[in-house]
Amino acid sequence: MRQIDKADGQRHIRASRQGRSAGPGRWLAITAVTGAAGLLIAACSSGSPAPTTPAASHSAAKASASASAAAARAQLHISPGDGHHNVNPSKGIKVTSASGKIQSVTVTSGHQTVSGSFNGAHTVWRNQWALQPSRNYTVQATAVNSSGTRITSTSSFHTLTPGASDTAMIFEGYKQSYGVAMPIRITFSSPVTNKAAVEKALQVSSSKPVTGAWYWDGNQTLYFRTMNYWPANTTVSFDGHLNGVEASAGVFFTADLTQTFDIGPSLVVVASTKTHYLNVFYKGKQWGHWPISTGRPGLDTVNGTYITLEKGNPVRMVGNGYNELVNDAVRFTYSGDYLHSAPWSVGEQGITNVSHGCVNLSPQHAAMYYNLATPGDPVTVTGSPHTGKWGDGFTVWFLSWKQLLKGSALGQAVQVTSSGSTFVSPSSVTQTPATARLAGPKPDNYAAQ
Incomplete structure (x- = not known):
C-alpha cells in the first residue's frame, strides 16, 4: 500500500513497509511528477531570465578581464x-x-x-x-x-649573474694632451670573440668632425684610427657602453669605460734616410729643415709612419758597443728607436748615415723638438731599404684606409661629431685619405707591415 501525505505544502511519496512491488500505479505517479517538473521548466524558459547570483557575476567578470x-x-x-x-x-x-x-x-x-x-x-x-x-x-x-x-x-x-667577466682599459689618460696621430687604444683582459657586439657598444665624440674606423689587432687589442690625422686642438670623448655585453661565450663585461682627452697642436716630422734631412711641420707650417743621420747599413732606420711614445732627458741607451746617457730623446718604436741629441755625429748629419738605428740630431735641434713633442705626434721615415715591423710601436698608420676598414668586425666607417658617432657604409663617405704630410702618411708607407 502507498500513502501520500502533505507536509509543509509539499508532496512526498512514501513507500509502505510491505514488500510488494509498486506495480503500474507507481510508475504512473513518478511519470506524473516528472511531467510536472517539465511544465515548470517550460514555463521558466518562456519568461524573463533567471537572476544571476553575485558569485557567478564576479566569476564571469574575472574571466572576461583575464581574456x-x-x-x-x-x-x-x-x-x-x-x-x-x-x-x-x-x-x-x-x-x-x-x-x-x-x-x-x-x-x-x-x-x-x-x-x-x-x-x-x-x-x-x-x-x-x-x-x-x-x-x-x-x-x-x-x-x-x-x-x-x-x-x-x-x-x-x-638578468643573469656572470660566471666570468672581461675588463677593458684605455691607453689615453684623463684630460691629457696627445698628438694628431694618436689612435684610441682599448685592451681587454681576455680574448673577445663577439667583436661586432663590442664595436656597437662604443661611442666616440669629437669637438671637430672626423671619419675613422675600428681596427682589431688580434682578439685583445682594438684601435680607433681616423682616416686622416685628428684636427689640431680637438677634444675627444670615448664612451664604452660595455656593461652587460657578452665578450665571448659566457663571459660578460661588468662595467662601462669612459675617457676624455685632448689633441694638441699639430707637430709632424718626416725623416729621409736618403737626403739625411728632417722636415718639421708645426701648427700647419714648416718649422724646420734639419740635418740628421739615421741608421747605418745593416742597422737601417726602417720606413713607416709611427707615433711618438714617450720622451726622456736623459735616457740611458745600451746596445752593441755603446752605453750612453742621451739627452732630449723622443721614442717612436718599442724596439728602441728615438729622435735624440747626438753631438758625436754632428759632422756626419746631413751627409751620411752612421747611427745604430736612431735619428741623430744636433743638440740644438733635438732640444727644440723635445720641448714640443707629446705622445701621438706622427714620425714618418722614408727612403729606407727596409720597411717597419707591424706592432713595433703604434703602427696603425702603416695601414691604408681600405686596410683599416677590413680590420673592423662590422666593416663600416665611423663618422664622429660633437654629439657622438655613427656607423656608415664606407661607400657613403665623401672624405678621402689625404696625401699631404700634414694630414696623413703617403702611400709609400702602406707597405711597411
Whole structure:
C-alpha cells in the first residue's frame, strides 16, 4: 500500500513497509511528477531570465578581464617575458605591437632608467645599450591598437649573474694632451670573440668632425684610427657602453669605460734616410729643415709612419758597443728607436748615415723638438731599404684606409661629431685619405707591415 501525505505544502511519496512491488500505479505517479517538473521548466524558459547570483557575476567578470589581458599581451608583446630569470643582458629588450602603434615604453631598474628607440612605424622598440647583469628590470609599454583601444603591458625580469667577466682599459689618460696621430687604444683582459657586439657598444665624440674606423689587432687589442690625422686642438670623448655585453661565450663585461682627452697642436716630422734631412711641420707650417743621420747599413732606420711614445732627458741607451746617457730623446718604436741629441755625429748629419738605428740630431735641434713633442705626434721615415715591423710601436698608420676598414668586425666607417658617432657604409663617405704630410702618411708607407 502507498500513502501520500502533505507536509509543509509539499508532496512526498512514501513507500509502505510491505514488500510488494509498486506495480503500474507507481510508475504512473513518478511519470506524473516528472511531467510536472517539465511544465515548470517550460514555463521558466518562456519568461524573463533567471537572476544571476553575485558569485557567478564576479566569476564571469574575472574571466572576461583575464581574456582581455591575454588579448592585450598578444597585441603588445614584451621580451623578455614577465617572471623570467637568468636573462642574458646582451640580448636586450624588444617591445612589439601586432596591431597599432606603440605610444610609450618605460624601463626601470631601481632608480635607473633604460634608453631606447622606436622603428619608423612605431611598432617595435629596442633598448640602446646592453642591460646590466644581476639586476631586476620592469618594462611598462602602452600602445593604441587599430581600433583605437589603449593597451598596456608589463614585464618584470632578472638578468643573469656572470660566471666570468672581461675588463677593458684605455691607453689615453684623463684630460691629457696627445698628438694628431694618436689612435684610441682599448685592451681587454681576455680574448673577445663577439667583436661586432663590442664595436656597437662604443661611442666616440669629437669637438671637430672626423671619419675613422675600428681596427682589431688580434682578439685583445682594438684601435680607433681616423682616416686622416685628428684636427689640431680637438677634444675627444670615448664612451664604452660595455656593461652587460657578452665578450665571448659566457663571459660578460661588468662595467662601462669612459675617457676624455685632448689633441694638441699639430707637430709632424718626416725623416729621409736618403737626403739625411728632417722636415718639421708645426701648427700647419714648416718649422724646420734639419740635418740628421739615421741608421747605418745593416742597422737601417726602417720606413713607416709611427707615433711618438714617450720622451726622456736623459735616457740611458745600451746596445752593441755603446752605453750612453742621451739627452732630449723622443721614442717612436718599442724596439728602441728615438729622435735624440747626438753631438758625436754632428759632422756626419746631413751627409751620411752612421747611427745604430736612431735619428741623430744636433743638440740644438733635438732640444727644440723635445720641448714640443707629446705622445701621438706622427714620425714618418722614408727612403729606407727596409720597411717597419707591424706592432713595433703604434703602427696603425702603416695601414691604408681600405686596410683599416677590413680590420673592423662590422666593416663600416665611423663618422664622429660633437654629439657622438655613427656607423656608415664606407661607400657613403665623401672624405678621402689625404696625401699631404700634414694630414696623413703617403702611400709609400702602406707597405711597411
